[in-house]
Amino acid sequence: MNQRTSDATLPNRGLALQRRTYTIGDLAKMFEVTPRTIRFYEQEGLLAPQRRGQTRIYREKDRVRLKLTLRGKRLGFSLAEIREVVEMYDAMPDGNARQLKRLLEILADKRANLERQLEDIRLMHRELDDVETRARDVLSNLENTLGD
Amino acid sequence: MNQRTSDATLPNRGLALQRRTYTIGDLAKMFEVTPRTIRFYEQEGLLAPQRRGQTRIYREKDRVRLKLTLRGKRLGFSLAEIREVVEMYDAMPDGNARQLKRLLEILADKRANLERQLEDIRLMHRELDDVETRARDVLSNLENTLGD
DNA sequence: GCCGAGGTTTACGTTAACGTAAAGTGTCTG
DNA sequence: CAGACACTTTACGTTAACGTAAACCTCGGC
Structure with missing residues (x-):
């Protein structure tokens, strides 16, 4: 095909x-x-x-x-979500208008999802930075007080 | 309440x-x-x-x-992964060096994961753009040939 | 001609992340 | 004081996404 x-x-x-x-x-x-x-x-x-x-x-x-x-x-x-897109992608050539509009809806949905994930990643990144900084601080403190 | x-x-x-x-x-x-x-x-x-x-x-x-x-x-x-970080985060103040280093490992791991996800999102975004463009093309074709 | 490496189907098992139902407790409200 | 409503525990049920085991085929090489 x-x-x-x-x-x-x-x-x-x-x-x-x-x-x-x-x-x-x-x-x-x-x-x-x-x-x-x-x-x-x-x-x-x-x-x-x-x-x-x-x-x-x-x-x-x-x-x-x-x-x-x-x-x-x-x-x-989920696999179901992925299939939803994949199937419509294949069905496009003979797709009727209703199906196509549905596809556009789904795409907008996925897109919104991606945006939220991007924001989540940004936030999570900061959290990781924070945790890492604190961990390194504690570590260096430990190593400093080693020779007391 | x-x-x-x-x-x-x-x-x-x-x-x-x-x-x-x-x-x-x-x-x-x-x-x-x-x-x-x-x-x-x-x-x-x-x-x-x-x-x-x-x-x-x-x-x-x-x-x-x-x-x-x-x-x-x-x-x-997964919840297990999340707990792994959360627990260590809490245990930090009295954490020993081994635990802290383990935490840093985990963080690096998560970070790598996030990087991959970012790349995935970028790629997925392009795919969505592509699918959407094709869908719109087909749609406008359909609407143009409506008056034959 | 047989053997091992890969392929196949069928079907039951497993794990994570909850849902749902039953049966009870605490507290405010008319 | 009787509901009503939100909370609680216990425990079995459910879904997605595979894992695993059994029993089979088939093909190239020795």
């Missing part, structure tokens, strides 16, 4: 643009997760790799999706 | 530095969490309010702790 980058007729073209594939183990090592996790994400509708017989084969698109998913996770999004 | 705003009976200085108290319900509304959550945090060692008989009374210190805890949560820290 979404081969729109294909100048349509592109049958071979020596330049293997997107031909690299990965096994589940490849991706697992690459992102330091277990295969179980990757299969779980598929089960949750976040990935949809092709099959060669029974085994999954992942392409660039899947790798990017996994990357985005893990990034979302690090930012505290 | 909370008739303790009686600065009248303050024996020493009129300046009531830290005398305000809160009920569990007060804090719950203030931070939009349930009392159950607050009790749970106490059970997990993140809060330690005093008791007036059987009921908990929270002071400024507790409110700040709760605030920090919730902030940590928004940043994806």
